[in-house]
Amino acid sequence: xxxxxxxxxxxxxxxxxxxxxxxxxxxxxxxxxxxxxxxxxxxxxxxxxxxxxxxxxxxxxxxxxxxxxxxxxxxxxxxxxxxxxxxxxxxxxxxxxxxxxxxxxxxxxxxxxxxxxxxxxxxxxxxxxxxxxxxxxxxxxxxxxxxxxxxxxxxxxxxxxxxxxxxxxxxxxxxxxxxxxxxxxxxxxxxxxxxxxxxxxxxxxxxxxxxxxxxxxxxxxxxxxxxxxxxxxxxxxxxxxxxxxxxxxxxxxxxxxxxxxxxxxxxxxxxx
Ligand SMILES: NC(=O)c1ccc[n+]([C@@H]2O[C@H](COP(=O)([O-])OP(=O)(O)OC[C@H]3O[C@@H](n4cnc5c(N)ncnc54)[C@H](O)[C@@H]3O)[C@@H](O)[C@H]2O)c1
Numbered sequence: 001x002x003x004x005x006x007x008x009x010x011x012x013x014x015x016x017x018x019x020x021x022x023x024x025x026x027x028x029x030x031x032x033x034x035x036x037x038x039x040x041x042x043x044x045x046x047x048x049x050x051x052x053x054x055x056x057x058x059x060x061x062x063x064x065x066x067x068x069x070x071x072x073x074x075x076x077x078x079x080x081x082x083x084x085x086x087x088x089x090x091x092x093x094x095x096x097x098x099x100x101x102x103x104x105x106x107x108x109x110x111x112x113x114x115x116x117x118x119x120x121x122x123x124x125x126x127x128x129x130x131x132x133x134x135x136x137x138x139x140x141x142x143x144x145x146x147x148x149x150x151x152x153x154x155x156x157x158x159x160x161x162x163x164x165x166x167x168x169x170x171x172x173x174x175x176x177x178x179x180x181x182x183x184x185x186x187x188x189x190x191x192x193x194x195x196x197x198x199x200x201x202x203x204x205x206x207x208x209x210x211x212x213x214x215x216x217x218x219x220x221x222x223x224x225x226x227x228x229x230x231x232x233x234x235x236x237x238x239x240x241x242x243x244x245x246x247x248x249x250x251x252x253x254x255x256x257x258x259x260x261x262x263x264x265x266x267x268x269x270x271x272x
């Protein structure tokens with residue numbers, strides 16, 4: 001119960017990792033505002049949190065929109081009686097599901113629309129949510145911000161240039177915000193997940209099976225298993241709870257001296 005009676009807001013909370021993060025925060029005693037572009041998805045996870053005996057609310061938010069991000073922060077604070085923790089988890093995997101199957105996944109075939117959507121959700125969304133919460137955390141002289149980056153931000157892959165660049169941006173942005181906020185008693189850190197079989201993990205499997213020469217013709221589960229076997233030293237994928245546990249730790253006072261770090265939770269995919 002390291003987060004007893006704290007209040008957290010989690011963006012993209014209705015999805016795979018987001019649900020794991022909400023569950024782990026609730027397990028540690030936090031009340032949770034589950035925010036997502038899909039209100040239905042947010043409501044489902046808010047019900048899970050309520051079922052764990054915590055207070056919860058669902059907030060519809062598109063993190064690409066400044067007004068909605070500011071409203072999310074206000075509403076979470078008003079409904080749950082304060083705000084202590086922001087987790088920026090909403091993300092886009094880089095490729096639209098309707099792209100032609102015969103178009104190989106490579107830099108020259110990334111469309112401008114895919115580039116823009118990736119940066120709008122993964123980078124601008126993190127910026128807007130961090131910016132929305134900063135005045136509040138500064139005023140109360142406390143708070144925890146945890147941005148979800150990716151191991152791809154550290155070890156880019158040739159077919160994911162845009163996604164990996166956006167996540168490297170989240171790592172650098174996290175350091176800059178941490179430098180600014182440390183003097184106000186606010187800890188800002190990031191988590192870099194490795195491979196988690198969520199909706200995004202599955203979409204990547206589908207995309208690679210359709211359009212990458214090494215994986216072409218394989219079903220999504222086989223692609224995912226191959227990625228894990230080839231790159232994760234433990235030979236097992238991470239779970240949403242593995243990521244949620246790291247987030248809960250960073251949100252707790254046990255991590256009060258951790259500032260501006262990006263923690264790899266990747267079963268040994270990368271070592272720096
Ligand atoms: N799954 C992995 O292997 C993996 C690895 C590294 C990093 N990540 C990162 O973890 C985070 C969560 O990924 P996931 O695998 O759970 O993805 P997911 O696609 O399964 O879930 C993403 C959630 O974000 C929501 N969302 C999408 N666009 C949004 C927007 N504009 N505004 C608000 N919400 C929005 C979706 O509705 C969904 O609930 C992302 O930032 C992702 O980049 C995932």
